[in-house]
Amino acid sequence: MEGLDAVVVGGGLAGLAAAYRLAKDGLAVILFERGDHPGSKSMTGGRLYLEPVRPYLPELWEEAPLERMVTKERITAMAEGASVTFEFTSEGLRRPQPHSWTVLRSPFDRWFGEKVAEVGGFVIPQRKVTDLLKEDGKVVGVVAEGEEIPAQVVILADGVLSPLGEKAGLRGPLDPRYAAVGFKEVIRLEQGEIEKRFGLREGEGLAHLFFGSITKGVFGGGFLYTNRESLSLGLVVGIEAFTERLPAEMPELLEDFKARPEVAPLIEGGELLEYSAHLIPEGAHRVVKRLYGDGVLLAGDAAGFALNHGITVRGMDFALASGALAAQAVKEAKERGDFSSGSLARYEELLKGSFVLKDMEAFGHTSEVLAHGRLYDRYPYFLCSLAEEFFRVGAGPKEKISRTLWRFAKDLLLDSKTWKDLWRMREL
Amino acid sequence: MKVEEKLALGFFRTDDRSHIVLDQEACRACDLKVCLKICPAGLYSISEETGEVVVEYAGCLECGTCLLACPKGAIRWEYPRGGYGVQYRYG
Numbered sequence: 001m002e003g004l005d006a007v008v009v010g011g012g013l014a015g016l017a018a019a020y021r022l023a024k025d026g027l028a029v030i031l032f033e034r035g036d037h038p039g040s041k042s043m044t045g046g047r048l049y050l051e052p053v054r055p056y057l058p059e060l061w062e063e064a065p066l067e068r069m070v071t072k073e074r075i076t077a078m079a080e081g082a083s084v085t086f087e088f089t090s091e092g093l094r095r096p097q098p099h100s101w102t103v104l105r106s107p108f109d110r111w112f113g114e115k116v117a118e119v120g121g122f123v124i125p126q127r128k129v130t131d132l133l134k135e136d137g138k139v140v141g142v143v144a145e146g147e148e149i150p151a152q153v154v155i156l157a158d159g160v161l162s163p164l165g166e167k168a169g170l171r172g173p174l175d176p177r178y179a180a181v182g183f184k185e186v187i188r189l190e191q192g193e194i195e196k197r198f199g200l201r202e203g204e205g206l207a208h209l210f211f212g213s214i215t216k217g218v219f220g221g222g223f224l225y226t227n228r229e230s231l232s233l234g235l236v237v238g239i240e241a242f243t244e245r246l247p248a249e250m251p252e253l254l255e256d257f258k259a260r261p262e263v264a265p266l267i268e269g270g271e272l273l274e275y276s277a278h279l280i281p282e283g284a285h286r287v288v289k290r291l292y293g294d295g296v297l298l299a300g301d302a303a304g305f306a307l308n309h310g311i312t313v314r315g316m317d318f319a320l321a322s323g324a325l326a327a328q329a330v331k332e333a334k335e336r337g338d339f340s341s342g343s344l345a346r347y348e349e350l351l352k353g354s355f356v357l358k359d360m361e362a363f364g365h366t367s368e369v370l371a372h373g374r375l376y377d378r379y380p381y382f383l384c385s386l387a388e389e390f391f392r393v394g395a396g397p398k399e400k401i402s403r404t405l406w407r408f409a410k411d412l413l414l415d416s417k418t419w420k421d422l423w424r425m426r427e428l
Numbered sequence: 429m430k431v432e433e434k435l436a437l438g439f440f441r442t443d444d445r446s447h448i449v450l451d452q453e454a455c456r457a458c459d460l461k462v463c464l465k466i467c468p469a470g471l472y473s474i475s476e477e478t479g480e481v482v483v484e485y486a487g488c489l490e491c492g493t494c495l496l497a498c499p500k501g502a503i504r505w506e507y508p509r510g511g512y513g514v515q516y517r518y519g
Binding site: 034035036039040041042043044104105106107109125126127128144145160161163174175176179181183185186230239242243246248249250251254255272273274275276277278279 | 429431434435437438441460462464465466467468469470489490491492493495496497499506507508509510511513514515516517518519
């Protein structure tokens with residue numbers, strides 16, 4: 001392993017994108033993955049937004065093992081015993097290019113690892129990087145369970161907890177305020193049955209988000225994504241918000257969600273294939289002090305790159321782009337023969353020129369807006385009560401719609417908390 | 429469906445030593461015991477024999493939620509050694 005240009009830690013999307021780009025450009029790179037293969041520790045909801053990523057990795061997508069092209073978006077506000085659903089579909093989600101795809105990370109990352117190997121990168125599975133090799137404060141390689149592996153530069157893509165990012169002094173420990181746990185079931189259903197059940201054309205898919213009473217007043221929500229022959233159904237729950245209320249046992253929340261009449265018929269007859277869980281950065285960029293140091297870079301979840309915008313939930317596109325840009329910065333550093341912090345500062349410049357840091361900056365405070373409990377009880381309840389008034393015909397005379405609207409609007413607008421929430425929502 | 433049954437479908441390669449170690453003294457002093465509720469795999473429980481908090485590390489999904497949530501900092505948690513722990517087939 002002499003003469004290595006780069007070591008990449010972690011076979012998730014950021015690490016794989018970095019290793020792929022480096023190997024393709026002819027640099028000597030090794031990627032270490034602690035699981036059996038890249039992807040064996042990866043988990044997503046999930047949906048990958050492709051548009052942001054294409055400029056950085058243009059050639060991969062024709063043959064990538066993606067699941068379904070999302071052409072139908074649904075959001076459901078849930079109260080106890082009632083719900084309101086919004087559905088959107090558009091030709092624009094199909095053309096000129098598919099906008100987003102559902103994905104299962106174990107097969108996807110595994111395939112990506114094979115691509116890295118095809119272009120000459122070394123992918124070493126079942127090896128955990130336990131420490132960094134340092135010399136005069138500079139990172140000069142890694143230690144993988146006792147073995148020292150020197151390299152010009154180390155790209156840390158070791159995930160949301162990033163123990164090595166801490167060791168490098170680039171970040172602090174993840175804070176419960178800035179993380180949520182996502183956990184889900186992958187449920188097998190026949191391909192045709194999925195299309196019939198969700199009203200989809202062949203190969204097309206649905207992305208469905210839920211918020212409201214399912215998380216019992218706690219920041220978070222539910223999700224359902226259609227894969228080719230399975231559904232991904234799960235919940236996301238804020239760690240700090242949950243510990244403050246402890247409304248139920250976490251596994252029980254998912255069982256309650258599955259039992260809801262809005263959800264139960266959608267998964268009926270399906271066979272559980274796998275249960276998984278993963279932490280999600282929600283404003284975790286705040287624990288990151290620097291994105292680079294002498295001989296070291298931070299990418300993907302480890303750098304806190306993810307944005308929950310309420311309607312769009314993103315992370316994988318940030319991981320892929322930041323990994324590719326880390327590779328770009330390393331390539332330029334090699335041309336200069338300088339892997340010092342000053343030289344690797346180019347990484348941050350590249351990120352600032354891309355959607356990664358532009359979006360992180362513009363929407364970096366959305367997690368604070370979404371942390372407010374009223375989004376998960378008062379507003380869904382409000383929407384459902386209003387819909388109830390619209391759709392119900394009672395025994396007596398029916399109230400005019402304008403009168404109902406006025407009554408509800410007054411109730412909402414006379415509450416000073418509403419105004420505070422509206423003011424906060426300018427961050428979205 | 430019970431969470432144990434869900435975990436039984438997964439593929440785990442279990443190390444003979446736990447990657448999660450609890451500071452029992454801190455656990456005894458903890459009233460909240462957030463771990464009992466927050467683990468999505470439901471791995472934390474109170475031992476009927478000893479009354480201590482115990483964790484079934486073999487079924488760990490390696491999310492790290494307990495580590496973040498523990499108010500006492502009583503959980504020493506690291507990723508399992510290379511090749512061990514959960515191996516997702518879908519993810």
